[in-house]
Amino acid sequence: MFFKKHPYSSVNKMSVVKQTTPSSNPFVIGTSGHIDHGKTTLVKALTGVDTDRFIEEKIRGITIDLGFAHYKDALGNSIAIVDVPGHEKFVHNMLAGAAGMDAVLLVVAADEGVMPQTIEHLSICSLLNIKSGIVALTRLDLVEDSEMVELCKEEVLNLLEGSFLENVPVIPVSAVTGEGLDQLRSEFAKLAKTLVNPEIEKPFRLFVDRSFTLKGFGTVVTGTVLTGSLRQDQTVFQYPQVREIRIRGMQSHGIKVKEVKAGQRVALNLTGIGKEEIIRGNQLAKPESLISGYMINASLSLLKNVSNPLKNRSRVRLHLGTQELIGRIVLLEGQSLSPGETAMVQFRSESVLSSKYGDRFIIRSFSPMITIGGGTLIDPSPSKSRRLQHELPERLRRLMDGHKNVRSEEVIYLRSVRGVFYKEFQVRSGLSDKDCSNNLELLQKQGQIFCLDSVSGHYLHVDHIKRVGKFIIRVLKNHHQNFSEREGMTNAELAGKLSLIFTEKEVENLLKYLCDFDMILQQGKYFYLENHQAKISKPLQESLSNCLEIISKGGFQPMRKTRLLEEMGMNEKDGIELLKFATHSKKLVRISEDLYYSPDQIEKIVDILDRFFQKNKDINVIQFKELMNISRKYAIDLLEYFDNQRFTIRKENIRVPGKNY
Numbered sequence: 260m261f262f263k264k265h266p267y268s269s270v271n272k273m274s275v276v277k278q279t280t281p282s283s284n285p286f287v288i289g290t291s292g293h294i295d296h297g298k299t300t301l302v303k304a305l306t307g308v309d310t311d312r313f314i315e316e317k318i319r320g321i322t323i324d325l326g327f328a329h330y331k332d333a334l335g336n337s338i339a340i341v342d343v344p345g346h347e348k349f350v351h352n353m354l355a356g357a358a359g360m361d362a363v364l365l366v367v368a369a370d371e372g373v374m375p376q377t378i379e380h381l382s383i384c385s386l387l388n389i390k391s392g393i394v395a396l397t398r399l400d401l402v403e404d405s406e407m408v409e410l411c412k413e414e415v416l417n418l419l420e421g422s423f424l425e426n427v428p429v430i431p432v433s434a435v436t437g438e439g440l441d442q443l444r445s446e447f448a449k450l451a452k453t454l455v456n457p458e459i460e461k462p463f464r465l466f467v468d469r470s471f472t473l474k475g476f477g478t479v480v481t482g483t484v485l486t487g488s489l490r491q492d493q494t495v496f497q498y499p500q501v502r503e504i505r506i507r508g509m510q511s512h513g514i515k516v517k518e519v520k521a522g523q524r525v526a527l528n529l530t531g532i533g534k535e536e537i538i539r540g541n542q543l544a545k546p547e548s549l550i551s552g553y554m555i556n557a558s559l560s561l562l563k564n565v566s567n568p569l570k571n572r573s574r575v576r577l578h579l580g581t582q583e584l585i586g587r588i589v590l591l592e593g594q595s596l597s598p599g600e601t602a603m604v605q606f607r608s609e610s611v612l613s614s615k616y617g618d619r620f621i622i623r624s625f626s627p628m629i630t631i632g633g634g635t636l637i638d639p640s641p642s643k644s645r646r647l648q649h650e651l652p653e654r655l656r657r658l659m660d661g662h663k664n665v666r667s668e669e670v671i672y673l674r675s676v677r678g679v680f681y682k683e684f685q686v687r688s689g690l691s692d693k694d695c696s697n698n699l700e701l702l703q704k705q706g707q708i709f710c711l712d713s714v715s716g717h718y719l720h721v722d723h724i725k726r727v728g729k730f731i732i733r734v735l736k737n738h739h740q741n742f743s744e745r746e747g748m749t750n751a752e753l754a755g756k757l758s759l760i761f762t763e764k765e766v767e768n769l770l771k772y773l774c775d776f777d778m779i780l781q782q783g784k785y786f787y788l789e790n791h792q793a794k795i796s797k798p799l800q801e802s803l804s805n806c807l808e809i810i811s812k813g814g815f816q817p818m819r820k821t822r823l824l825e826e827m828g829m830n831e832k833d834g835i836e837l838l839k840f841a842t843h844s845k846k847l848v849r850i851s852e853d854l855y856y857s858p859d860q861i862e863k864i865v866d867i868l869d870r871f872f873q874k875n876k877d878i879n880v881i882q883f884k885e886l887m888n889i890s891r892k893y894a895i896d897l898l899e900y901f902d903n904q905r906f907t908i909r910k911e912n913i914r915v916p917g918k919n920y
Contacts, residue, residue: 359483386633466580540582552640681716747787
């Protein structure tokens with residue numbers, strides 16, 4: 260559909276491609292093995308497709324990059340084959356092809372036996388947790404002595420002992436004579452029956468392994484659907500760019516389809532994006548189904564045959580799906596990791612990576628490029644909290660191996676005071692949507708976690724809530740010492756101290772939680788500590804009494820701040836503190852920056868205005884000025900205060916009763 264010589268199809272014109280539904284049991288099998296052991300020749304004999312696509316591959320007679328072929332067996336199973344290069348210089352391409360393999364076809368030449376890349380490829384497949392496969396002993400036509408074939412088979416069986424390929428069929432074949440090909444196809448069919456893809460219910464995800472442009476169609480990418488399904492009309496995002504991608508058309512195994520699903524090799528025709536903007540290593544996935552960052556916490560196993568221990572902060576190459584990333588391995592336990600051992604590590608990447616809980620990866624040494632290990636990603640884009648460092652390895656083990664309830668709690672705990680939002684919880688835990696909901700509800704009932712905001716689904720572990728509580732206690736203690744005359748701090752004031760982490764609504768719920776557990780106390784709109792009582796010195800109390808008396812004598816037009824302080828004989832600093840205390844303790848009402856009234860005065864003004872509104876529908880500044888017998892400036896300040904209190908509403912030059920009237 261998308262290109263003239265599509266590796267899956269011989270169809271050249273879009274008009275003749277039939278709309279059909281692929282087999283209900285598709286799977287992907289990838290070749291592996293040493294260079295020149297006949298992988299590409301065997302694939303061609305099985306499918307009729309020459310997977311060497313480049314001129315250089317034809318000239319040199321070796322596979323350099325990934326090749327693709329497919330065929331449908333007699334039972335209707337759609338079998339996609341990914342042919343990988345066997346040369347040690349192109350292992351990075353082999354790793355890109357291994358992303359999404361359901362099974363492996365290990366190829367060993369009968370006339371040469373086990374070679375270095377046979378062992379390396381087998382180790383890679385094992386580290387990637389590929390669980391099924393078949394072994395083919397190729398180039399049977401070049402071996403004259405049958406005993407040599409048996410010796411080769413015995414060598415292979417010794418290699419496979421204890422591996423995931425132990426006890427799988429080992430089939431001698433010849434791509435030249437056709438010997439063994441029918442038996443190999445038969446084993447493929449048996450393999451198809453045993454492979455059940457459990458990932459279909461998860462969000463759609465695909466690692467891009469090729470990107471190119473086709474005249475008349477635009478950009479086309481190919482890859483294996485790892486999880487979920489996708490229809491042409493659904494939204495999909497490119498990662499790590501987090502950019503929405505529109506799909507023009509889909510093809511699986513050379514056939515135009517409306518939907519693709521886990522286990523299929525697919526080609527996607529994209530619109531609005533150039534081939535240089537989406538490359539091998541990028542991913543296509545559902546929105547918010549991956550987390551991007553520069554760090555991951557993981558379990559790393561070093562291969563037994565590695566010559567040297569892995570030192571802390573070693574620079575390495577990490578292969579995740581079809582992407583190769585360079586960074587450093589920070590060992591979370593010990594200063595080195597010995598061959599054959601497993602430890603918790605942190606990978607710090609030099610470029611952004613998008614991942615989720617449970618992703619498998621391969622580690623290769625930076626130089627020379629040798630496969631040294633691999634493992635499982637446990638904590639994508641982890642918290643940088645140093646407080647967690649000493650307990651991090653054990654908590655990561657609980658997150659990896661624990662029961663789903665334990666795993667759920669650890670996901671939230673490891674996010675420290677930032678907590679976890681529901682939309683990312685599934686990505687961080689690897690649980691189903693149903694399990695996520697059930698576990699969060701259970702943990703709340705058990706008092707292990709607290710929901711800061713039910714709308715956004717923001718959860719925090721209670722241990723970290725207590726940490727935040729201790730911080731708030733320190734803030735309040737400091738506030739009480741500096742402003743002993745005040746009753747405490749408001750929600751807005753405390754929210755300002757936590758604005759980098761929480762919203763004001765979240766702080767409100769957090770403060771309520773702390774009050775429920777008597778960590779802090781609340782009276783009215785103020786939060787305070789148990790032993791705090793608002794108090795001022797005796798001289799200040801005398802000044803306050805004098806201040807209230809002067810303002811009260813002023814009637815509806817009391818002295819403004821500057822003249823008031825002069826009358827009281829106070830400097831501006833002490834005077835401002837006195838007025839702030841009087842306002843906080845509700846002895847005075849602040850009308851404007853320099854104007855204060857007593858609550859009794861305001862109550863009388865409101866009463867007069869109320870009686871006026873009973874007979875009149877509105878009032879202007881002049882009417883209010885004359886009603887109260889005050890100056891225009893005082894009238895304007897009072898009316899603006901009433902506007903803010905929703906007692907009045909301004910409409911051009913008049914006021915009408917507000918909702919608090």
